[in-house]
Amino acid sequence: MKAGFGIVPAWLAAGVAFAAAGAGFFLHPYFCAAVLAAFVIMCAAGAVYGQSRFFLPVICKGPKTSSSVALTFDDGPHPETTPALLELLGRWNASATFFVTGQKAEKHPEIIQQILAAGHCIGNHTYSHDVFVMLKPAGKLDAEIAKTQNILARFNIRPTAFRPPAGVVNPKLKTILEKYKMSCILYSCRGPDMGNRKINGLAARIGRKVQSGDILLLHDGHPGTARFDPRQWLAEMEKILIILSKQGLVIRSVSGLTGLPVMHQSSRLKKAGHHKTNERTLP
Structure with missing residues:
Protein backbone atom coordinates (compact mmCIF):
# COMPACT_ATOMS: atom_id res chain seq x y z
CA MET A 1 0.00 0.00 0.00
CA LYS A 2 1.45 3.33 -1.07
CA ALA A 3 0.59 6.92 -0.25
CA GLY A 4 1.38 8.54 -3.58
CA PHE A 5 1.20 12.27 -4.20
CA GLY A 6 -0.70 12.67 -7.44
CA ILE A 7 -3.74 14.77 -8.26
CA VAL A 8 -6.02 15.11 -5.22
CA PRO A 9 -9.79 15.72 -5.18
CA ALA A 10 -9.38 19.28 -3.88
CA TRP A 11 -7.70 20.38 -7.13
CA LEU A 12 -10.45 18.84 -9.26
CA ALA A 13 -13.18 20.26 -7.02
CA ALA A 14 -11.61 23.73 -7.20
CA GLY A 15 -11.50 23.61 -10.99
CA VAL A 16 -15.11 22.48 -11.27
CA ALA A 17 -16.31 24.97 -8.65
CA PHE A 18 -14.67 28.01 -10.21
CA ALA A 19 -15.68 27.00 -13.72
CA ALA A 20 -19.28 26.49 -12.60
CA ALA A 21 -19.27 29.73 -10.61
CA GLY A 22 -17.93 31.65 -13.58
CA ALA A 23 -20.53 30.23 -15.92
CA GLY A 24 -23.29 30.57 -13.35
CA PHE A 25 -22.54 34.22 -12.74
CA PHE A 26 -24.15 35.06 -16.08
CA LEU A 27 -27.28 33.12 -15.04
CA HIS A 28 -27.62 34.58 -11.56
CA PRO A 29 -25.09 35.93 -9.02
CA TYR A 30 -26.72 33.84 -6.29
CA PHE A 31 -25.87 30.67 -8.21
CA CYS A 32 -22.24 31.72 -8.30
CA ALA A 33 -22.27 32.41 -4.55
CA ALA A 34 -23.94 29.06 -3.83
CA VAL A 35 -21.33 27.10 -5.81
CA LEU A 36 -18.43 28.85 -4.07
CA ALA A 37 -20.08 28.37 -0.65
CA ALA A 38 -20.46 24.65 -1.37
CA PHE A 39 -16.77 24.47 -2.26
CA VAL A 40 -15.80 26.20 1.00
CA ILE A 41 -17.93 23.71 2.96
CA MET A 42 -16.23 20.83 1.12
CA CYS A 43 -12.82 22.25 2.03
CA ALA A 44 -13.77 22.57 5.70
CA ALA A 45 -15.09 19.02 5.79
CA GLY A 46 -12.01 17.71 3.99
CA ALA A 47 -9.74 19.39 6.55
CA VAL A 48 -11.54 17.97 9.58
CA TYR A 49 -12.10 14.55 8.06
CA GLY A 50 -8.64 13.83 6.67
CA GLN A 51 -9.64 10.24 5.83
CA SER A 52 -11.57 11.70 2.88
CA ARG A 53 -8.20 12.29 1.16
CA PHE A 54 -9.59 15.58 -0.15
CA PHE A 55 -6.32 17.49 0.24
CA LEU A 56 -3.70 14.75 0.16
CA PRO A 57 -3.27 10.98 0.10
Whole structure:
Protein backbone atom coordinates (compact mmCIF):
# COMPACT_ATOMS: atom_id res chain seq x y z
CA MET A 1 0.00 0.00 0.00
CA LYS A 2 1.45 3.33 -1.07
CA ALA A 3 0.59 6.92 -0.25
CA GLY A 4 1.38 8.54 -3.58
CA PHE A 5 1.20 12.27 -4.20
CA GLY A 6 -0.70 12.67 -7.44
CA ILE A 7 -3.74 14.77 -8.26
CA VAL A 8 -6.02 15.11 -5.22
CA PRO A 9 -9.79 15.72 -5.18
CA ALA A 10 -9.38 19.28 -3.88
CA TRP A 11 -7.70 20.38 -7.13
CA LEU A 12 -10.45 18.84 -9.26
CA ALA A 13 -13.18 20.26 -7.02
CA ALA A 14 -11.61 23.73 -7.20
CA GLY A 15 -11.50 23.61 -10.99
CA VAL A 16 -15.11 22.48 -11.27
CA ALA A 17 -16.31 24.97 -8.65
CA PHE A 18 -14.67 28.01 -10.21
CA ALA A 19 -15.68 27.00 -13.72
CA ALA A 20 -19.28 26.49 -12.60
CA ALA A 21 -19.27 29.73 -10.61
CA GLY A 22 -17.93 31.65 -13.58
CA ALA A 23 -20.53 30.23 -15.92
CA GLY A 24 -23.29 30.57 -13.35
CA PHE A 25 -22.54 34.22 -12.74
CA PHE A 26 -24.15 35.06 -16.08
CA LEU A 27 -27.28 33.12 -15.04
CA HIS A 28 -27.62 34.58 -11.56
CA PRO A 29 -25.09 35.93 -9.02
CA TYR A 30 -26.72 33.84 -6.29
CA PHE A 31 -25.87 30.67 -8.21
CA CYS A 32 -22.24 31.72 -8.30
CA ALA A 33 -22.27 32.41 -4.55
CA ALA A 34 -23.94 29.06 -3.83
CA VAL A 35 -21.33 27.10 -5.81
CA LEU A 36 -18.43 28.85 -4.07
CA ALA A 37 -20.08 28.37 -0.65
CA ALA A 38 -20.46 24.65 -1.37
CA PHE A 39 -16.77 24.47 -2.26
CA VAL A 40 -15.80 26.20 1.00
CA ILE A 41 -17.93 23.71 2.96
CA MET A 42 -16.23 20.83 1.12
CA CYS A 43 -12.82 22.25 2.03
CA ALA A 44 -13.77 22.57 5.70
CA ALA A 45 -15.09 19.02 5.79
CA GLY A 46 -12.01 17.71 3.99
CA ALA A 47 -9.74 19.39 6.55
CA VAL A 48 -11.54 17.97 9.58
CA TYR A 49 -12.10 14.55 8.06
CA GLY A 50 -8.64 13.83 6.67
CA GLN A 51 -9.64 10.24 5.83
CA SER A 52 -11.57 11.70 2.88
CA ARG A 53 -8.20 12.29 1.16
CA PHE A 54 -9.59 15.58 -0.15
CA PHE A 55 -6.32 17.49 0.24
CA LEU A 56 -3.70 14.75 0.16
CA PRO A 57 -3.27 10.98 0.10
CA VAL A 58 -3.41 9.43 3.56
CA ILE A 59 -3.08 5.95 4.99
CA CYS A 60 -5.80 5.16 7.51
CA LYS A 61 -6.03 1.36 7.40
CA GLY A 62 -4.59 -1.84 5.96
CA PRO A 63 -6.21 -4.70 4.02
CA LYS A 64 -9.44 -6.07 5.53
CA THR A 65 -8.25 -9.57 4.66
CA SER A 66 -5.15 -9.27 6.88
CA SER A 67 -6.80 -10.44 10.14
CA SER A 68 -4.51 -7.85 11.72
CA VAL A 69 -4.62 -4.40 13.28
CA ALA A 70 -2.00 -1.81 14.18
CA LEU A 71 -1.74 0.07 17.47
CA THR A 72 -0.74 3.72 17.43
CA PHE A 73 -0.27 6.03 20.41
CA ASP A 74 -0.30 9.82 20.17
CA ASP A 75 0.79 12.80 22.29
CA GLY A 76 3.59 11.17 24.32
CA PRO A 77 5.94 10.31 25.68
CA HIS A 78 5.10 10.83 29.35
CA PRO A 79 6.85 9.28 32.36
CA GLU A 80 3.58 8.33 34.10
CA THR A 81 2.20 6.38 31.17
CA THR A 82 4.65 5.41 28.44
CA PRO A 83 7.11 3.22 30.42
CA ALA A 84 4.23 1.23 31.93
CA LEU A 85 2.69 0.84 28.48
CA LEU A 86 6.00 -0.41 27.09
CA GLU A 87 6.15 -3.04 29.81
CA LEU A 88 2.58 -4.13 28.99
CA LEU A 89 3.27 -4.32 25.26
CA GLY A 90 6.41 -6.32 25.97
CA ARG A 91 4.46 -8.89 27.97
CA TRP A 92 2.05 -9.27 25.07
CA ASN A 93 4.82 -9.21 22.44
CA ALA A 94 2.85 -6.47 20.70
CA SER A 95 4.27 -3.85 18.33
CA ALA A 96 3.16 -0.23 18.33
CA THR A 97 3.90 3.07 16.62
CA PHE A 98 4.31 6.14 18.83
CA PHE A 99 3.50 9.49 17.26
CA VAL A 100 5.46 11.72 19.59
CA THR A 101 5.64 15.48 19.90
CA GLY A 102 9.07 17.04 19.56
CA GLN A 103 8.56 19.00 22.75
CA LYS A 104 8.00 15.88 24.85
CA ALA A 105 10.70 13.90 23.06
CA GLU A 106 13.12 16.68 23.94
CA LYS A 107 11.95 16.65 27.56
CA HIS A 108 12.02 12.86 27.99
CA PRO A 109 14.85 11.51 25.82
CA GLU A 110 15.25 8.46 28.06
CA ILE A 111 11.71 7.33 27.17
CA ILE A 112 12.38 7.73 23.46
CA GLN A 113 15.36 5.44 23.95
CA GLN A 114 13.12 2.95 25.77
CA ILE A 115 10.58 2.97 22.93
CA LEU A 116 13.30 2.26 20.36
CA ALA A 117 15.05 -0.32 22.53
CA ALA A 118 11.75 -2.21 22.80
CA GLY A 119 11.57 -2.42 19.00
CA HIS A 120 8.72 0.02 18.41
CA CYS A 121 8.57 2.74 15.77
CA ILE A 122 8.24 6.48 16.15
CA GLY A 123 6.35 8.97 13.99
CA ASN A 124 6.23 12.76 13.89
CA HIS A 125 3.27 14.47 15.64
CA THR A 126 4.58 18.07 15.33
CA TYR A 127 6.64 19.84 17.96
CA SER A 128 4.04 21.53 20.16
CA HIS A 129 0.80 19.71 19.26
CA ASP A 130 -0.87 22.99 18.38
CA VAL A 131 -4.38 21.91 17.32
CA PHE A 132 -4.73 25.13 15.33
CA VAL A 133 -1.46 24.71 13.42
CA MET A 134 -3.33 23.91 10.20
CA LEU A 135 -4.89 27.38 10.32
CA LYS A 136 -1.50 29.08 10.52
CA PRO A 137 0.99 29.97 7.75
CA ALA A 138 2.74 27.13 5.94
CA GLY A 139 6.06 28.21 7.45
CA LYS A 140 4.77 27.52 10.95
CA LEU A 141 3.61 24.01 10.03
CA ASP A 142 6.90 23.33 8.23
CA ALA A 143 8.87 24.47 11.28
CA GLU A 144 6.82 22.26 13.62
CA ILE A 145 7.55 19.19 11.50
CA ALA A 146 11.21 20.04 10.83
CA LYS A 147 11.99 20.80 14.47
CA THR A 148 10.62 17.44 15.54
CA GLN A 149 12.55 15.65 12.79
CA ASN A 150 15.75 17.31 14.00
CA ILE A 151 15.10 16.36 17.63
CA LEU A 152 14.42 12.74 16.68
CA ALA A 153 17.55 12.68 14.52
CA ARG A 154 19.51 12.82 17.80
CA PHE A 155 18.31 9.24 18.33
CA ASN A 156 19.57 8.24 14.85
CA ILE A 157 16.07 7.89 13.45
CA ARG A 158 14.18 9.65 10.68
CA PRO A 159 10.41 9.18 10.81
CA THR A 160 8.73 8.89 7.43
CA ALA A 161 5.25 8.92 8.98
CA PHE A 162 3.45 12.06 10.12
CA ARG A 163 0.17 12.37 12.00
CA PRO A 164 -1.36 15.85 12.35
CA PRO A 165 -2.76 17.01 15.70
CA ALA A 166 -6.44 16.04 16.03
CA GLY A 167 -6.19 14.45 12.57
CA VAL A 168 -6.84 17.81 10.88
CA VAL A 169 -5.15 18.47 7.53
CA ASN A 170 -4.94 21.38 5.08
CA PRO A 171 -3.90 22.10 1.46
CA LYS A 172 -0.36 23.07 2.54
CA LEU A 173 0.44 19.77 4.22
CA LYS A 174 0.89 17.80 1.00
CA THR A 175 3.78 19.94 -0.26
CA ILE A 176 5.50 19.97 3.13
CA LEU A 177 5.33 16.20 3.50
CA GLU A 178 6.69 15.77 -0.02
CA LYS A 179 9.62 17.98 0.98
CA TYR A 180 10.52 15.69 3.90
CA LYS A 181 9.61 12.47 2.04
CA MET A 182 6.92 11.66 4.59
CA SER A 183 3.47 10.09 4.45
CA CYS A 184 0.37 11.07 6.38
CA ILE A 185 -0.82 8.26 8.64
CA LEU A 186 -4.28 8.66 10.15
CA TYR A 187 -6.51 5.95 11.65
CA SER A 188 -9.73 4.02 11.11
CA CYS A 189 -10.72 3.10 14.67
CA ARG A 190 -10.81 5.16 17.84
CA GLY A 191 -12.62 5.18 21.21
CA PRO A 192 -12.80 8.11 21.22
CA ASP A 193 -10.80 8.76 24.40
CA MET A 194 -10.59 12.57 24.09
CA GLY A 195 -6.82 12.44 24.60
CA ASN A 196 -7.20 10.18 27.67
CA ARG A 197 -9.89 12.40 29.19
CA LYS A 198 -12.53 9.74 28.58
CA ILE A 199 -11.11 6.42 29.77
CA ASN A 200 -14.15 4.67 31.27
CA GLY A 201 -15.33 1.95 28.91
CA LEU A 202 -12.66 2.72 26.29
CA ALA A 203 -11.81 -0.95 25.66
CA ALA A 204 -15.48 -1.86 25.21
CA ARG A 205 -15.97 0.98 22.71
CA ILE A 206 -12.94 -0.17 20.73
CA GLY A 207 -14.14 -3.76 20.85
CA ARG A 208 -17.50 -2.88 19.31
CA LYS A 209 -15.86 -1.02 16.41
CA VAL A 210 -12.58 -2.70 15.56
CA GLN A 211 -12.27 -4.64 12.31
CA SER A 212 -9.51 -6.42 10.47
CA GLY A 213 -7.14 -3.93 8.84
CA ASP A 214 -7.83 -1.11 11.28
CA ILE A 215 -5.23 1.34 12.52
CA LEU A 216 -6.22 2.08 16.11
CA LEU A 217 -5.81 5.56 17.56
CA LEU A 218 -4.92 5.58 21.26
CA HIS A 219 -2.97 8.00 23.44
CA ASP A 220 -0.07 7.63 25.86
CA GLY A 221 0.01 11.31 26.72
CA HIS A 222 -1.12 12.57 30.13
CA PRO A 223 -4.18 14.83 29.73
CA GLY A 224 -3.06 17.00 32.65
CA THR A 225 -6.29 16.54 34.59
CA ALA A 226 -6.49 15.51 38.24
CA ARG A 227 -9.12 12.88 37.40
CA PHE A 228 -6.78 10.91 35.16
CA ASP A 229 -5.69 7.65 36.79
CA PRO A 230 -2.71 6.04 35.01
CA ARG A 231 -3.57 2.65 36.57
CA GLN A 232 -7.11 2.74 35.23
CA TRP A 233 -5.79 3.81 31.83
CA LEU A 234 -3.27 0.95 31.75
CA ALA A 235 -6.01 -1.52 32.70
CA GLU A 236 -8.05 -0.32 29.71
CA MET A 237 -5.01 -0.78 27.46
CA GLU A 238 -4.69 -4.39 28.63
CA LYS A 239 -8.42 -4.96 28.09
CA ILE A 240 -7.97 -3.77 24.51
CA LEU A 241 -5.19 -6.31 23.98
CA ILE A 242 -7.40 -9.05 25.44
CA ILE A 243 -10.32 -8.08 23.19
CA LEU A 244 -8.14 -8.07 20.08
CA SER A 245 -6.79 -11.50 20.99
CA LYS A 246 -10.30 -12.91 21.55
CA GLN A 247 -11.39 -11.56 18.18
CA GLY A 248 -8.48 -13.34 16.51
CA LEU A 249 -6.82 -10.10 15.40
CA VAL A 250 -3.04 -10.12 15.22
CA ILE A 251 -1.28 -6.93 16.31
CA ARG A 252 1.23 -5.81 13.69
CA SER A 253 3.25 -2.66 13.18
CA VAL A 254 1.82 0.04 10.92
CA SER A 255 4.50 -0.88 8.40
CA GLY A 256 3.67 -4.57 8.67
CA LEU A 257 -0.02 -3.86 8.19
CA THR A 258 0.22 -1.33 5.35
CA GLY A 259 3.59 -2.08 3.74
CA LEU A 260 4.54 1.58 4.18
CA PRO A 261 7.82 2.43 6.01
CA VAL A 262 7.27 4.37 9.21
CA MET A 263 10.82 5.11 10.26
CA HIS A 264 14.42 4.84 9.06
CA GLN A 265 17.33 4.28 11.38
CA SER A 266 20.83 5.44 10.59
CA SER A 267 24.24 5.70 12.15
CA ARG A 268 24.52 9.19 10.73
CA LEU A 269 21.65 11.63 10.37
CA LYS A 270 21.70 15.33 9.64
CA LYS A 271 19.10 18.02 10.05
CA ALA A 272 15.74 17.81 8.28
CA GLY A 273 16.03 18.63 4.61
CA HIS A 274 19.68 17.50 4.37
CA HIS A 275 21.11 14.30 3.01
CA LYS A 276 20.97 11.15 5.14
CA THR A 277 23.37 8.24 4.90
CA ASN A 278 23.53 4.61 6.01
CA GLU A 279 19.81 4.37 6.57
CA ARG A 280 17.98 1.18 7.48
CA THR A 281 14.21 0.86 7.12
CA LEU A 282 12.47 -0.40 10.24
CA PRO A 283 9.11 -2.23 10.16
